[in-house]
Amino acid sequence: MKRYDSRKTSYLPENFYNIKADLPELPPPPLNPATGQPLRPEELEPVFPRAFIQQEISAERFIPIPPKVLEIFSIYRPTPLIYASALRKYLDTPARIFYKYEGVGPAGSHKTNTALVQAYLASQEGTTTLTTETGAGQWGSALAFSCRQFGINARVFMVRSSYRQKPGRRIMIELFGAQVLESPSPTTASGLRFYEKDPNHPGSLGIAISEAVEAAVSQPETKYSLGSVLDAVLMHQTVIGLEAMKQCEEFGIEPDLVVGCVGGGSNFAGLSFPFLGKRLREKKSGPRFLAAEPEACPSITRGELKYDHGDTAGFTPLLFMHTLGKDFVPPAIHAGGLRYHGMAPLVSHLVKLGLVEAKAYSQKQIFAAAELFLRTEGILPAPESAHAIAAVIDEALEARKSGREINILFNLSGHGFLDINAYDRTVSGNGHG
Numbered sequence: 001m002k003r004y005d006s007r008k009t010s011y012l013p014e015n016f017y018n019i020k021a022d023l024p025e026l027p028p029p030p031l032n033p034a035t036g037q038p039l040r041p042e043e044l045e046p047v048f049p050r051a052f053i054q055q056e057i058s059a060e061r062f063i064p065i066p067p068k069v070l071e072i073f074s075i076y077r078p079t080p081l082i083y084a085s086a087l088r089k090y091l092d093t094p095a096r097i098f099y100k101y102e103g104v105g106p107a108g109s110h111k112t113n114t115a116l117v118q119a120y121l122a123s124q125e126g127t128t129t130l131t132t133e134t135g136a137g138q139w140g141s142a143l144a145f146s147c148r149q150f151g152i153n154a155r156v157f158m159v160r161s162s163y164r165q166k167p168g169r170r171i172m173i174e175l176f177g178a179q180v181l182e183s184p185s186p187t188t189a190s191g192l193r194f195y196e197k198d199p200n201h202p203g204s205l206g207i208a209i210s211e212a213v214e215a216a217v218s219q220p221e222t223k224y225s226l227g228s229v230l231d232a233v234l235m236h237q238t239v240i241g242l243e244a245m246k247q248c249e250e251f252g253i254e255p256d257l258v259v260g261c262v263g264g265g266s267n268f269a270g271l272s273f274p275f276l277g278k279r280l281r282e283k284k285s286g287p288r289f290l291a292a293e294p295e296a297c298p299s300i301t302r303g304e305l306k307y308d309h310g311d312t313a314g315f316t317p318l319l320f321m322h323t324l325g326k327d328f329v330p331p332a333i334h335a336g337g338l339r340y341h342g343m344a345p346l347v348s349h350l351v352k353l354g355l356v357e358a359k360a361y362s363q364k365q366i367f368a369a370a371e372l373f374l375r376t377e378g379i380l381p382a383p384e385s386a387h388a389i390a391a392v393i394d395e396a397l398e399a400r401k402s403g404r405e406i407n408i409l410f411n412l413s414g415h416g417f418l419d420i421n422a423y424d425r426t427v428s429g430n431g432h433g
Contacts, residue, residue, distance in 0.1 A: 011078035011246045014065055017238040019273045019346065020231065021061035022280040027349035028320040031307060039317045046217050047224045051121040055232040063235060069116050072149060076105045076112075077239065081247035086376040088396070095399035096253070097392060099412045100244050100271060101379070107172065109382065109414030110267045111142035111227055114236035118225045119146035129153040129222040131215045133183065133208030135263070135340070136162050136384060137169025138414050139227035144176035154178035157185065157211045160203035168418035183208040190214050190313035205263075205340040206326055210313035217315075228264025229310060229319070229344045237270025240411060245274055248409070255287045257395055259410035261387035262291040262300065262358070265344030267413035276355060287409075291347065291358045292391040294366075299324050299343045300351055300358035310342060321348040361390045367423070369393055370416065382414035383422060 020026060030039040044053045055063055065073070084097040102110035122130055130147055132154070134140030140156040147154040156173055160182045163170055173180050181187060183203045184194035190210035194201045209226070216224035226233060248255065258275055260268030272289045279286030293300055300322045308323040310316035322343040343351075350356040363383075370386035372393070373379065381389060388410045399406050416423065 011243045012070070012074060013239055013242040014070065015062035016065060016235045017242055017274050017277060018058060018061055018063055018235050019269075019277050020059045022277045023349070024280070024353070026059075027345045028307075030320075030345075031318040033309065033314060033318050044317075047213060049118075049122045049125045049127060049223055051124065052118060052232060055235065056230055065239075066117070066120055069120050072116055073113075073239065078243040078247070079104050079240070081244055081251070082377075083251070084377055087373065090372070090376045091393065091396050091400065093396040093400040094403060094405040095396040095408050096405070097396060097408045097410075098248070098251070098253070098255075099410050100240055100247075101412045102240065102267070103379070103382075103412060103415035106145045107138060107141035108417065109138035109142065110237060110240060110270060110411070111139045111414075112145060113239055113270065114227065114233045114266065115139070115142040115146035115225070116149065117236050119143065119150045119152060122223050122225070123150040123152050127152060127221055127223045129155060129219070130225040131155045131157070131212040131222060132225045132227065133157045133159070133205055133212045134162070134169075134173075134227070135159050135205050135208075136382070137166050137173065137418070138382065138384075140173045140178070140180065141169060141176070143225055143227070144173045144178035147178065148176050155212075155215060156180045157183040157191075157208040157215075159183055159205060159208050160201060165422060166418060168420075172418065181211075183211050185211060187211075188214045190315070204312065204328070206310070206312035206328070209311035210315055213311060213315045214313070228266040228340070229321075229342065231346055233266050234269035234273065234344055234346055237266045238273050240267070240270040241272060241274035244271060244409065245278075253407045255409040256406040257288045257290060257408045259290045259292065259388050259391050259395070259408065261384050261411075261413065262293045262343065262347065263297070263340045263384065264342070265291075265347035267411050269344065269347055271409070271411040272356070276350070289350075289356045290391055290395070291351075291356055292387040293358060293360050294387060295360045295362045297324065297328075297340065298360040299341060300348070301360045303341075303343070305348060305352060308342060319345050321345045322351065359391060359394075361387050366390050370423070379412070380416040380420070380423070381412055382416040383419055385411070385413045385416075388412070
């Protein structure tokens with residue numbers, strides 16, 4: 001298999017790709033929960049920086065990457081595209097498996113790609129603090145790092161189940177200089193009502209979002225930052241797919257299947273949207289796109305496509321998305337980054353159009369996939385990313401049955417080094433199945 005220098009700077013794009021420019025129809029717009037009318041951009045200004053809002057509503061195909069962000073990107077990007085030859089050999093499959101490895105970036109996941117943009121845009125408007133939520137801790141780590149780069153503070157509400165299961169992530173966030181609070185917390189009205197009922201409430205991303213939004217709008221010079229779901233966030237992640245397209249060309253391959261795990265949808269969208277956009281523009285059949293989600297929080301495969309709040313308290317606009325309901329509290333699975341009741345409206349829209357498939361996996365399946373990947377490829381994946389690996393293994397075994405030679409590309413969106421306690425509990429038989 002052909003090898004190349006994965007640090008070629010020519011692979012790093014200068015623009016983000018906005019799939020809305022190529023969609024045959026746009027998804028229904030966000031609604032103001034008070035009026036039921038389409039949300040006006042200015043109504044988001046108490047929550048987000050204005051420049052971020054402009055990116056959120058844009059339908060331009062390409063959005064320039066700010067030079068200062070591009071400078072930091074160049075420290076760790078392009079990330080490598082790797083041929084999983086050992087996994088392929090073990091599976092004895094005609095399918096060739098490739099993965100884009102985002103775990104080499106700051107904080108060990110893809111989340112830094114959007115965190116840097118959001119921190120930069122906020123700093124340019126005089127924001128002194130960004131509040132946010134985090135599930136597994138990858139997003140909290142990424143935002144804490146990014147805020148440090150641009151001289152602003154970060155306040156992170158971490159879902160309690162992950163806070164206690166993954167102390168390494170909490171420590172990393174604090175080492176970057178951010179404040180971390182267990183959610184639900186007694187510091188906000190939206191968190192207090194859950195905390196008073198049960199101080200050991202496992203929490204959810206919906207509750208943590210409510211707390212972070214409440215903290216942002218109640219304090220001057222403070223804004224909120226979100227690590228997934230929103231259109232602009234998914235767009236920032238397309239650096240992954242834009243790089244991968246050039247790297248695949250270098251390898252001399254075209255993917256037949258593109259796979260990613262989904263919680264809110266950002267890493268799946270980041271890899272798949274550039275390939276999907278090309279398919280839409282060229283009006284060709286192109287690759288299949290498969291989103292792998294947890295059985296414990298199956299927003300696409302078991303959720304309803306409708307308008308719903310992005311948070312539990314109902315502070316956020318109504319989004320048209322696949323949802324299990326804003327009050328849904330998933331089990332305390334180790335893949336904390338996927339414990340979200342809803343799915344990105346753009347990903348939900350593509351599922352509706354029949355352009356994206358979805359499949360749910362149990363925690364037992366994904367830990368088995370992660371262990372196999374470690375033993376063959378030598379990388380311990382984050383539990384979230386292991387959902388994509390489980391889907392890839394299924395597809396590669398199907399290719400073995402049919403004898404069909406296909407190219408599978410997936411996003412290994414983060415490493416699992418700070419999830420080692422979760423793996424220990426699972427290997428020792430104390431994990432949840």
